[in-house]
Amino acid sequence: MAGKTLYDKLWDSHLVKDLDDGTSLLYIDLQYIHEVTSPQAFEGLRLAKRKAWRSGANLATPDHNVPTTLSERSRGVEGIIDPVSKIQVKSLDANCLEFEISEFTIDDPRHGIVHIIGPEQGRTLPGMTIVCGDSHTSTHGALGALAHGIGTSEVEHVLATQTLQQRKAKNMLVKVNGRLGTGITAKDMVLAIIGKIGTAGGTGYTIEFAGDAVQALSIEGRMTVCNMAIEAGARAGIVAVDDLTIEYLEGRPFAPKGEQWKQAVSAWRDLHSDADAEFDKVVELEGSEIEPQVSWGTSPEMVAPVNARVPDPQEVENASRRGNYQQALKYMGLEPNTPIQDIQLDRIFIGSCTNSRIEDLRAAAAVVKGRKVAKNIKQALVVPGSGLVKAQAEHEGLDKIFIEAGLEWREPGCSMCLAMNADQLGEGEHCASTSNRNFEGRQGFGGRTHLVSPAMAAAAAVSGHFVDVRTLDLN
Amino acid sequence: MKKFTQEKGIVIPLDRANVDTDYIIPKQFLKSIKRTGFGKNLFDEARYLDKGLPDEDCSDRPLNPDFVLNQARYQGGRILLARENFGCGSSREHAPWALDDYGIRCIIAPSFADIFFNNCFKNGILPIVLEEDIVDILFEETAANEGYELEIDLANQQILKPDGEVLAFDIEPSRKKVLLNGLDDISLTLQHADDIKAFESRWQQQSPWLFN
Numbered sequence: 001m002a003g004k005t006l007y008d009k010l011w012d013s014h015l016v017k018d019l020d021d022g023t024s025l026l027y028i029d030l031q032y033i034h035e036v037t038s039p040q041a042f043e044g045l046r047l048a049k050r051k052a053w054r055s056g057a058n059l060a061t062p063d064h065n066v067p068t069t070l071s072e073r074s075r076g077v078e079g080i081i082d083p084v085s086k087i088q089v090k091s092l093d094a095n096c097l098e099f100e101i102s103e104f105t106i107d108d109p110r111h112g113i114v115h116i117i118g119p120e121q122g123r124t125l126p127g128m129t130i131v132c133g134d135s136h137t138s139t140h141g142a143l144g145a146l147a148h149g150i151g152t153s154e155v156e157h158v159l160a161t162q163t164l165q166q167r168k169a170k171n172m173l174v175k176v177n178g179r180l181g182t183g184i185t186a187k188d189m190v191l192a193i194i195g196k197i198g199t200a201g202g203t204g205y206t207i208e209f210a211g212d213a214v215q216a217l218s219i220e221g222r223m224t225v226c227n228m229a230i231e232a233g234a235r236a237g238i239v240a241v242d243d244l245t246i247e248y249l250e251g252r253p254f255a256p257k258g259e260q261w262k263q264a265v266s267a268w269r270d271l272h273s274d275a276d277a278e279f280d281k282v283v284e285l286e287g288s289e290i291e292p293q294v295s296w297g298t299s300p301e302m303v304a305p306v307n308a309r310v311p312d313p314q315e316v317e318n319a320s321r322r323g324n325y326q327q328a329l330k331y332m333g334l335e336p337n338t339p340i341q342d343i344q345l346d347r348i349f350i351g352s353c354t355n356s357r358i359e360d361l362r363a364a365a366a367v368v369k370g371r372k373v374a375k376n377i378k379q380a381l382v383v384p385g386s387g388l389v390k391a392q393a394e395h396e397g398l399d400k401i402f403i404e405a406g407l408e409w410r411e412p413g414c415s416m417c418l419a420m421n422a423d424q425l426g427e428g429e430h431c432a433s434t435s436n437r438n439f440e441g442r443q444g445f446g447g448r449t450h451l452v453s454p455a456m457a458a459a460a461a462v463s464g465h466f467v468d469v470r471t472l473d474l475n
Numbered sequence: 476m477k478k479f480t481q482e483k484g485i486v487i488p489l490d491r492a493n494v495d496t497d498y499i500i501p502k503q504f505l506k507s508i509k510r511t512g513f514g515k516n517l518f519d520e521a522r523y524l525d526k527g528l529p530d531e532d533c534s535d536r537p538l539n540p541d542f543v544l545n546q547a548r549y550q551g552g553r554i555l556l557a558r559e560n561f562g563c564g565s566s567r568e569h570a571p572w573a574l575d576d577y578g579i580r581c582i583i584a585p586s587f588a589d590i591f592f593n594n595c596f597k598n599g600i601l602p603i604v605l606e607e608d609i610v611d612i613l614f615e616e617t618a619a620n621e622g623y624e625l626e627i628d629l630a631n632q633q634i635l636k637p638d639g640e641v642l643a644f645d646i647e648p649s650r651k652k653v654l655l656n657g658l659d660d661i662s663l664t665l666q667h668a669d670d671i672k673a674f675e676s677r678w679q680q681q682s683p684w685l686f687n
Contacts, residue, residue: 016674017667021649025667027674029685037567039508048661053671056686065506084506084529091508128685135566135590149590151568152510153597153660161664163671167647199493200560203589233563235589256684264684299493320558324492418565420502427526439497439564445526 003274005171006238007206010146010271014129016163026166029128031158032114033060033101035092036420037133041156042095052099053162059123060096060103062089063113065420068383068410076107085421099159112386112412115139115353119223120386122252126241126268131158136353136436138229142222143249144241144271146206149230170204170280172234173273175211178287183470185363186221187355187434187453189213189285190228191293195303197283202234205281208273209239213287219248220357227354228436231300240272294340294466295438295451297328302438304340306456306468312336331440332448333428341466343450346429348373348380348407348461349443350454352417355434356385358392360454365398366474367458373406374464380407381423383415407461419443432460477599478657482580483626484553487543488617494557495564496591500573503529513569514576518544544577548621556613557584561602562591571598581627583634585610596650597660601629603644629655 004012016025038060045051052058065085072079077093080086089106096103104111110121115136118124126144131137135149154164174193194201207229214222222239229237239245246265249255256264291305302325304311313325313336329336334343350356350364361384373380382402384390390412393399399409416423417435425431425447434457438449452460459469504516506529519527522544524537538545555574561584562570571594574582580600585607587595595602605613616636617623626635629651634642653660664671679686 014678017670019649021652022647023649025664025670027671027678036505040510040568043508043510050661054675082506088506088508125685127682133566133568135564137566149566151566151571151590151594151597153568153594157661157664160661161668161671162675163664163667165649165660165664199563200586200588203560203586230590233560233588254687256687260684260687264682267682299495320492327491418497418502420505437495437497437564439495441501441520442497445501445520 002278003276005273005277005279006144006208006240006271007146007171008277010127010129011168013127019165023165023167025163026129027163028131028158029057030123030130031058031155032118032130032132032137033058033155034064034114034132034134035062035088036064037152038095038155039088039091040152041159042099044156045099045159050160052101052159055100057162058101058159059118060092060101061111061114061117062092062106064414064418066106066413067421068413068415068423070411073411077105109387109391112389113353113356113414115227116356116385116389119143120388122249122255125249125255125264126245126271131164135230136227138235138237139223139227139353141226141229141236141238142219143245144238144268146236146238148235169206169235172202172205172207172281172283173279174207174209175282175284176209176213176287177211177284178213179216180213180287180290183455184290184292185453185455186217186224188290188293190225191295191300191303191451192285192290194228194232194300195293196285197232199231199299199301200233202229202232205234206236206238207232207234209237214239215242218359219244220359223357224354228300231436241268292453292456292468292470294456296332296334296340297325298331298438298440299328300436300438300451302328303451306340306466308340310334310336310338310340343430344376344465345432345460346376346378347425347431348377348457349416349431349433349435350457351381351383351385351415352435353385353414354436355454356383356389358389360434361389361393361398364454364458365401367455367469367472368405368407368462369401371405371462373461376464377461380461381410381416382407383410384412386412405462416443432457432466476597476653476657476659479580479599479601479629479654481626481628482553483624484580485549485551486554486556486613486617486623486625487549487552488556488614489543490558490614492558493560493563496562496567496570497564499562499570500567501527503527505567505569510572511576513573514578517573517577518542553578553580554625554627555579555582556610556617557582559585559607561587563588566590568594568597571595571600575600583610583613596654599654599657601627601654603634605642605644609642
């Protein structure tokens with residue numbers, strides 16, 4: 001019998017029972033909760049007079065529509081100007097109190113984007129099953145956890161039962177061999193993967209990311225890769241546990257301590273696919289062939305290397321794909337065959353659960369240090385992923401580097417990634433963004449998003465258009 | 476939960492691949508703490524020519540005449556015909572809530588994104604996967620015949636076309652049962668509460684650090 005994949009192991013260890021209809025009841029160790037997809041779930045519990053099955057297995061924080069300006073944030077929840085957003089954040093606070101759920105409120109120093117604070121606090125642990133009413137929950141798979149997004153009905157279901165009724169996904173292995181070139185990041189890697197397998201390439205699968213180039217990534221880099229598994233259609237992305245995972249977690253506030261730490265580490269050592277495990281699908285890439293990526297269209301699969309050109313739909317054979325390309329170029333206001341580097345930009349966004357950790361900010365700061373934001377850039381935002389990331393960046397003087405270069409240094413939150421708060425693109429504006437989705441209107445009505453790494457966004461900020469960050473001298 | 480048994484209605488063709496959940500319901504409408512009222516903002520950015528705001532009266536907003544929902548022949552449609560990877564992107568259940576609130580009861584496409592597909596069943600909406608060439612034919616027939624209707628029969632897993640042809644479709648038995656009977660998922664799961672408790676106690680012994 002073939003060995004087990006990491007996904008098989010995580011699945012098997014959480015299996016409460018197989019139901020007679022081919023589905024299974026899976027135990028959920030941890031649920032993250034935020035203000036946008038939870039109010040209706042709590043309301044459902046109230047209407048049915050149900051309690052949380054295990055309050056302690058949840059952690060909440062408001063992130064999606066919190067403002068990021070200091071003037072609003074300095075007054076906590078009362079400082080939120082948008083009355084509808086304020087009601088939603090207050091509802092989360094009230095619901096957490098009523099159902100006895102821990103919350104990092106808006107003014108807690110540990111507050112931040114839910115997918116940033118979980119790993120940062122050591123709340124996310126290897127071997128866990130984790131859900132959240134947010135598709136980027138896949139981020140937590142970087143630590144060897146089975147983590148995926150769910151809808152609000154399932155948020156309620158997990159609150160009430162601590163389980164989900166699931167169908168097991170298939171196993172996909174995405175292996176990135178060799179090494180990434182100098183200046184190439186985890187973001188370029190995952191965009192290249194999505195470009196290769198497509199935005200629905202992972203639908204129905206759990207993707208395990210492996211290979212030398214993946215193992216060589218920091219834990220933060222692995223989070224960036226797993227974060228975008230959903231952009232390839234896979235609900236969950238995972239990376240095997242190794243020494244780096246364990247080093248990352250040791251000493252974090254919620255990580256186990258003492259004897260329990262030893263016991264946990266010993267269990268975590270088994271969290272990798274067996275050598276003889278079989279995958280339903282295997283995709284391989286060569287790390288050395290990956291270049292800095294820039295998305296040119298309205299789906300994350302529409303990416304190209306920075307030194308390439310916007311594709312010409314006429315050269316696309318498949319009629320449906322040709323139509324998609326034409327539609328995307330029309331929305332993006334781009335002509336076929338335009339060099340990517342000629343795309344002029346209006347705004348820059350460095351942030352989101354994909355790229356707002358300290359390493360991301362360091363990479364961006366290294367590029368803008370001693371330079372100035374180009375004149376055609378109307379706004380360049382840097383939004384740290386959490387209060388602790390912000391404090392660390394300030395400790396290292398990164399905030400000053402950004403501000404001196406002409407970027408804005410903001411308070412943590414999801415911000416312009418989905419533009420639920422005031423941070424939005426204007427109609428027709430092009431943005432170099434370190435976020436995860438370039439859908440129509442994603443960052444604002446009529447806004448045009450180009451997905452890039454933090455270093456590439458920073459290089460675009462000081463150049464006014466895309467440039468190959470590898471050609472810039474770094475200070 | 477809302478039942479789904481049979482449905483006959485006008486087909487609305489949305490000829491666009493990879494329709495994402497931002498397209499179905501833009502983020503500014505996600506600030507609501509309710510489950511209802513999203514229908515007027517379904518496909519907001521494609522449907523109206525201006526930028527939509529939450530809690531706005533949409534009756535005076537300029538409509539995009541090219542968008543399918545605004546065409547007279549598709550008014551009152553209850554079946555959405557779509558292209559591959561429908562519902563990709565975020566996990567927001569506001570997407571099926573908006574479709575439901577508008578009156579869509581069934582979506583037919585060659586493929587769906589996982590989370591969206593799952594969310595539909597939680598809201599009494601039936602997503603049906605059909606082969607791409609069959610979907611192509613349905614698009615052609617919808618375009619060619621004003622008032623084109625399909626009749627969906629979930630119990631028999633059949634779609635009846637106006638020309639009398641019957642198309643079969645697959646659905647997982649558990650999902651079919653929940654839809655046909657309008658069952659509450661949580662009540663069903665709580666029938667296994669003893670199994671959950673037994674698992675939990677074993678798991679706690681094995682991995683005590685998960686229960687600190």
